[in-house]
Amino acid sequence: MTRSGWWGMMALGLTVLTAACGSETPDAGERPTPIRRIPIVENEFTPVELEATVDTLIAEINKSSFEPMQMALVLKSAAGFWTSVITAANRAMGELEVTGTVIGPLVPQDDVEVAKQLLNEQIEQTVADGAEGLGIAPLNDDQAAVVDEAIAKGVHVVTLDTDVATSKRAIHVGTLDRYAGVTAGDTLLAMLPPAPGTVIIHGNADEAWSSGIDRTQGAQEVFEAAGYEVLVRQSSWNPDGEAEDVEGMTAELETADPPVVGMLGLFNISYRCAMAAEAAGKTDIPIVAFDFDPKTVDYMRKGRIKATHIQRQYYQGYLVPYILYGIKSIGLDATKEILAPQMVDDSRVNTGLDVVPGDKIDAYNDFLYSIDANQ
Template sequence: MTTIGRCWMAAFGLMVATAACGSSDAPEGTKGGRIERPPTPENEFTPRELEATVDNLIAKVNEGTVEPMQMVVLLKNLNPFFTSIATGASRAMSELEVSGNVLGPVDQSTGGTTSQEIQNQQIAQAVTDGIDGIGVSPYGDVNAAAIDDAVEQGVHVVTLDGDVPTSKRSLYVGTNNESAGAAAAQTLLAMLPPPPGTVLIHGTAGTDWVDGFKRTEGAREAIEKAGYKPLVSEAFYELEEGFDVEWIRSRIAAADPPVLGIVGVFDISYRCAMGADAARRPEIPIVAFDFDPRTVEFMRQGRIKATVIQRQYYQGYLVPYILYGIKTLGLDGTKEILAPLMEGDSTVDTGTDTVPADKIDAYNDFLDTIGAVQ
């Protein structure tokens, strides 16, 4: 292992995982051991096309020669959502036997440096230390210049979870947000009586958060197409939970025609159940998003009927393999193998899982098989 991870842990933040560095010991350009990937146990939630695509990428890489590589995956948070990403990335780097770290955020209690600035420093440090590939969960366009500088110096960059499409990054790995929002809406629509009626969307009407807006729009378009009136209730992350719940309550109370169902498109959509209770409308069916413990609690109570979950473990897992593929096969060769997962020219869609309330335990069993229990 190089000193990169140790230096960054001191200077930039928490190192959550390190991978083996066996391939770095092989002479460059010589035939070495094959990549051996343990099989993933079969489950009703196993993403078979995604798993098969990884196998196909490994098979193609194994036709060539060992390529020593150093990489880093930079995350902007280490809450349960990002912990699953870290688990996937660490496992992939271990299977590839590359030198690499997964780095989380840092303590910002002193110095006044923002998370965005620190992440840009991490990207620059990776370039300085000779890293071959960077996976980054970015904050948005604020990271574009740092990403572009890395690419211009020959470092492959792949974004995950969030994207910076204005940058020179090679690929984005994550959720197709329009499709995810539509999936949540379609799950709810199957539970509703025929229109007319209003369907409340706990999302965002603002375009500042591009991914959130796209997800909201995906839900809105599906609801409108089905003949219902979509009504967005702004999700307030930055304010007290009670404010958000009261806003949901007020939107339900004022809706005309009455609200027939609620769909949330963010991880805080468990608040929809709280808002419906506050409006004295506990009978309203609700479909949530992601797998927050409070969402699960409301699902077990029968208050939330289903949730649509991003495959964040697979976002983390795919990135090291993609970075390795770009280095050994080239970007075009890697994209050719990734074709079953590609949306457009530069998005690798990891998809979503729809989990009804009666499948909570089965989904937890699936997460347990891949070591990504949330």
């Protein structure tokens, strides 16, 4: 999850961003033509197993009768992180020939209560408008009640990016944070000298943000198991957060005992690790980042950041309409059976991460361009 992506836009209100629908949706019955995916060009970053799972799901749906369906995706924002989700969701709904809408609330940057209210209202409105399936990117468990109300009315609900595990949602699709932390930790671990040594994690220790805790703890466990000391620097998105983070990590770089041997950033502001290393005069320390912020890319091109980890939000947006349609056409259990290679338990699909080395930036950009998921 990209925390800054919660707020995307600044004005109050609600907006319908875009819609995908078949111009003449066929009546229920035998499927007139099989679903055909828009082809993509395979390259080294193509998630082969994930692609194979989608193909299997489509093959099973094609064996069933055609079921007209109205669905909607209700997102936290329309900008940045979410643009490729919108592209992918519309592509999937177009391939399915369903009536579909992607919606994002416009919220004030710092008002969580208004954000929660607007998101809840939009979920309620899509249900009132006749949606049979909902893909929801919730803020947190504050959406549990409205999700359960939708389910009680017969609506299938799948969450993406963030979850409401306390609700009765059918499936969650996203980058599962503990697994993401472990993956990022393993990437940096391969670059470190043997223990002893200290690793700085630019992460989260605030228990109010459980997914940030999960990602941080996943990484921390990797380094502690290998014998390293770990210092967790609390990431800050406050107006003065950058200066606070850089100063704090610079001090840790200068005073840590044993000395710092590596740094790991776990959110979209990971580039601050490189800023701190430069300020401390320790530019030889390996740094691994998260997300694809332009500043992170700049430091990768300079060789200061060795690799980054990027969420597959495009595939989250693409999978959700197919899962919703699968639940209706072949049933929840059959849909879960097909998704099993990507599921970590009975209800969570892990879309995983792309690990991008510093010398593969252009190749990764080419991959994103090929699926219309430019960041």
